[in-house]
Each structure stands twice: as C-alpha cells, then as structure tokens.
Amino acid sequence: xxxxxxxxxxxxxxxxxxxxxxxxxxxxxxxxxxxxxxxxxxxxxxxxxxxxxxxxxxxxxxxxxxxxxxxxxxxxxxxxxxxxxxxxxxxxxxxxxxxxxxxxxxxxxxxxxxxxxxxxxxxxxxxxxxxxxxxxxxxxxxxxxxxxxxxxxxxxxxxxxxxxxxxxxxxxxxxxxxxxxxxxxxxxxxxxxxxxxxxxxxxxxxxxxxxxxxxxxxxxxxxxxxxxxxxxxxxxxxxxxxxxxxxxxxxxxxxxxxxxxxxxxxxxxxxxxxxxxxxxxxxxxxxxxxxxxxxxxxxxxxxxxxxxxxxxxxxxxxxxxxxxxxxxxxxxxxxxxxxxxxxxxxxxxxxxxxxxxxxxxxxxxxxxxxxxxxxxxxxxxxxxxxxxxxxxxxxxxxxxxxxxxxxxxxxxxxxxxxxxxxxxxxxxxxxxxxxxxxxxxxxxxxxxxxxxxxxxx
Numbered sequence: 355x356x357x358x359x360x361x362x363x364x365x366x367x368x369x370x371x372x373x374x375x376x377x378x379x380x381x382x383x384x385x386x387x388x389x390x391x392x393x394x395x396x397x398x399x400x401x402x403x404x405x406x407x408x409x410x411x412x413x414x415x416x417x418x419x420x421x422x423x424x425x426x427x428x429x430x431x432x433x434x435x436x437x438x439x440x441x442x443x444x445x446x447x448x449x450x451x452x453x454x455x456x457x458x459x460x461x462x463x464x465x466x467x468x469x470x471x472x473x474x475x476x477x478x479x480x481x482x483x484x485x486x487x488x489x490x491x492x493x494x495x496x497x498x499x500x501x502x503x504x505x506x507x508x509x510x511x512x513x514x515x516x517x518x519x520x521x522x523x524x525x526x527x528x529x530x531x532x533x534x535x536x537x538x539x540x541x542x543x544x545x546x547x548x549x550x551x552x553x554x555x556x557x558x559x560x561x562x563x564x565x566x567x568x569x570x571x572x573x574x575x576x577x578x579x580x581x582x583x584x585x586x587x588x589x590x591x592x593x594x595x596x597x598x599x600x601x602x603x604x605x606x607x608x609x610x611x612x613x614x615x616x617x618x619x620x621x622x623x624x625x626x627x628x629x630x631x632x633x634x635x636x637x638x639x640x641x642x643x644x645x646x647x648x649x650x651x652x653x654x655x656x657x658x659x660x661x662x663x664x665x666x667x668x669x670x671x672x673x674x675x676x677x678x679x680x681x682x683x684x685x686x687x688x689x690x691x692x693x694x695x696x697x698x699x700x701x702x703x704x705x706x707x708x709x710x711x712x713x714x715x716x717x718x719x720x721x722x723x724x725x726x727x728x729x730x731x732x733x734x735x736x737x738x739x740x741x742x743x744x745x746x747x748x749x750x751x752x753x754x755x756x757x758x759x760x761x762x763x764x765x766x767x768x769x770x771x772x773x774x775x776x777x778x779x780x781x782x783x784x785x786x787x788x789x790x791x792x793x794x795x796x797x798x799x800x801x802x803x804x805x806x807x808x809x810x811x
Contacts, residue, residue: 357456358449358483364461370499372491375479385453385481388488389418399479399488400472402457404443404464405435411446413459415500416469416509421697425690425770426508427467434771436740450483457481458499466503473497473505510697526719533672538724541566542612546725549605556601560592563608572611573604575808579801581639602653610634610660611809613724619670621810623681624688625767630667632806633766634660636795639802640756641749643791648781650748658733658749659756661726665717665734666767669696676700688769693738714738740772751780759792763799 356362357374365372377388389399399418404411405427412435414422428434438446446462447455457480459466472478475493482489491499529535538546544562548554564570570591577584577594584598595604614627621627641659645652670677676699683695693712718735729749736742737753744750758772778788 356484356487357489358447360449360461361456361458361482361489364458365499368499370491370495372489372495374482375488375490377486377488385418388454388485389479394479394488398475398477398490400457402455402459402481404438404446404455406438406442407433407435409433411438411464413455413457413462413464413466414469414508415457415459415466415472415503417472420469420509423508423510423694425694426506428770430504430506430508431467439741447483450481451485454481454483454485456483456489460499460502466500467508468500468503468505469509470505470507510694526722529716529719530723535668535720535723536616536671539612539615541569542609542615545605545609545612549602549609554601556592556595559601559605559608560590560595563591563604566612569608569611572809573599573608576607576805579805581798581801581805600653603656606653606657606660609657613661613664614667614809617667617671619667619674619677620681624684625666625670625677625681627810628806629767630663631809632803633760634663635802635806635809636760636763636765636799637662637753637756639798640759640791640795641752643794644752644756644781644783647783647787648748648752650752654727654729655749655752657727658730658753661717661721661730662734662737662753663713663717663767664720665713665715668716668720669713673700684767691770692767712738748781751777755781755783759788759795762792763795 357365375394377394385399385401389396396418400415401418403414403416403422405414405422405424406412412427412431412433414427416422424435443455444452446464450456457466457468473493475496477490477492478496479488479490480496541562545559548559548562563573573591573594574588577588577598582598586597588594588598591604595601599607614631619625619627619630623629638656638659641655642652644650645655669680680695680699683690683699684692687695696712714737715735718731721731721734729746732744732746733749733753736744736750737757740754742750742754754772755774755777757766757768758774758777760766761769761772774788775785778784
C-alpha cells in the first residue's frame, strides 16, 4: 500500500515534495512498531492523535515520544476533548491502516493543532495512512502543508519510550526489580485470609481485630457514628459487627486501616494522608449507595471505593521528594488532571518514567501483588482511564462516577470536569438518582469528615 489516496491528492494539489520510506509491517504495532528497528531517527517522527467532543474532531500533531496534554488543549481551545475510539477513527480515516493516522487534517476536513516545537524541525517523518510506508518531507514543506493550523505548547514529552507503549507487566516487573515494595501488613493479611473462609464467624473477626487497640478504637468509633443511627451503645468490635456494620463491612474497614500502615506519607496537602482518608471514605460511601441500583455487591463496591487510590500512597512512600513536588503542583494547579501532573513529575527520569502510567495503574499492580479481589484491582488500576470497556466495568464506572460527583463538593484529587450524565447512563441511572445520592452525601458529610480526621491522626 502506498500513501492513503487523500494524502497523496492533498500533497500533490499543493505541489509539495515528499519521499515514501518503506518499513516492515508490524501487525498491531502501529506507528511505534513501524519505526522500531528501521533506522528511522525517532526524533524526526511525529504522530497524530484524533480527539473529539460534541463540537467535532480535532487532530493534534505532536512528537512521537509525547502525548497530548488535554488540560493545555482545553485551556487553548475551550474544549474538553477525549481520544476517538478505534471504531470512530476507522470511519473517519477509512483509507488509512489502523494506527497510521496522517497529520494532514485538511485532507480530511479536520482542524489541526500542532505542537509548536515541530516548526523548528528541518526534516520530519510522518504516517501517511500506510502500514508499510512512512512519509518524509522537509520542514519547509511540512509547514506549507500545515498552513492554517493552530499551534501551541500542547503536549507532554516523555523520556525514552512513550509511556503508553509500556505494558502493565513491564511496569510491574520494573517496580519489583527497582524498588522494595511494601508487603501487606500482618493484620491486613490475616483479615484477608479470614474473609476468604466462608465459615468464618463474627467472633473470630472481632478477636482478630481486637489484638490491635488502634484498629479496634476506629471500628467502634465508626459504628457509633451518626452514619448508622444506631440507638444503643457499642463497646466492642463484636457488637459493631453483629448490631451495626456487619461482617464484611467491618472486615473491609479494618483491612483498609491496617493496609495504610504500609505507607509513610505526609498528612498535609491535597494528596496527603488527611485528604486521602477523606476521599476514600466519601468514595466508599457513594459506591456502596450506588451498588444496589447497579446490580453490584454492596460490600465489594465499598472496598473498591475505599482502596482505589492506594497507588498515591505507594508513590508517596517510594518517592517522597517527587511526591512533595506532585503535592505542590496539585495545590497550585487544581484545574489540571493529576495524570498530567504525574507525567510532568515522573517523565523526566529514565528510572522513574514508568510511573507516568499514573497512580491508578501503580495501585492496581500493588493490589494484584497483595492478592486483593479482582474488581478492587481493576477499579484501582483503570479509574483514571475514561471510556473503559472490560472486566468488572460496573465497579470501575461506579468509582469514576463517585469521584465525579465528589468533585462538586471539593473532595478528591481531581477537579477537572467529568461527563457525569454519560457515566450515570452506563450504570442505568438518571438525574433523579444522582440528586438523591447528592442529598445522601450532604447528610453524612460531617460524619465522614470527622471519621477521616480520626483515621489520619
């Protein structure tokens, strides 16, 4: 296959010179696979990312080893865009092989936004729609081809391999090889083992927890809170289990409290331990309320909400200096996505570049190593990923919707807007369901804040 028909027609019509460069086809490898091992200078290669919102499609043209900065693009265009699905891209670029979208948006009637640094290049190599050919042209001809396009600093550069080209297995292997990951604390492991036994009793759980006075006090405090409106006195963990909370909720709260002891991070700041517990308790509450309306298990939904952000704790534990910088950037840039800030902090060091995949993926890996339930692993691992389609989607979307609703109250580590209606629709919920849920959160917010303060102190 030569260049896509529309690309050739567009360049010939403009009278621009170009050279077709043969490459080996790598099924599923996309542009990265075509460039790999072909003697092509990666620094000259650019990629095109098609984004979409209700106003239509925008083509972002940027260096190969970079990704679009959605926050910078929103600031420049006033549009909150997201990547096209594979099916959408296939329809729009019907004469192109998948993964080989050319940068010539004018050939397809699409506006273009270019990373401004590309205008300084003397030679550029681009996709031309073919999986067996790339297209090389001078910087001058490229600039002429891009006439009418907008330009600005709209991408995040990666060092070495692009973050989205790193597999989760590679991240997990590198984390275990390079860093000493904290083991699950002994009490948390014992609780997890006990809950896997269907014959375990409330008495056994209570006896296990009561070996730890601190966790015992927190469980009793939780059971006594106005969240549950229990009229009597609660003086023991067993009473908390049998009269108020139930076996699984006590087990999951204790599991969360005990697990956090594996990490040492500061209390202060939007990502510190104080806000971690506040976010986790609110998210767990919302997920538990959502579960019956979505056909999900209430106890498992609670655990997904409670533990979904553990990746932040691991990042703070392993990299205190970088975490301090991330905490500072979060406070100074509330409108920027945390994923973008993580890429800025960790994308400049070869040893840490894997962490640009985001704290969600890192937390999912830790949960997997700790052998937590699969929905908990998935909810942590992909809660930063919009449009997720895959296993345990209901639990993932519940966490995403909970986080989106909590942004309205200033709770959480993200404050850039979400499409709440779209997330709710995936769970079969309507505006009335959401309004009722907001009222429930308002009713218990003082109690959740008080509990969060006690857990972090």
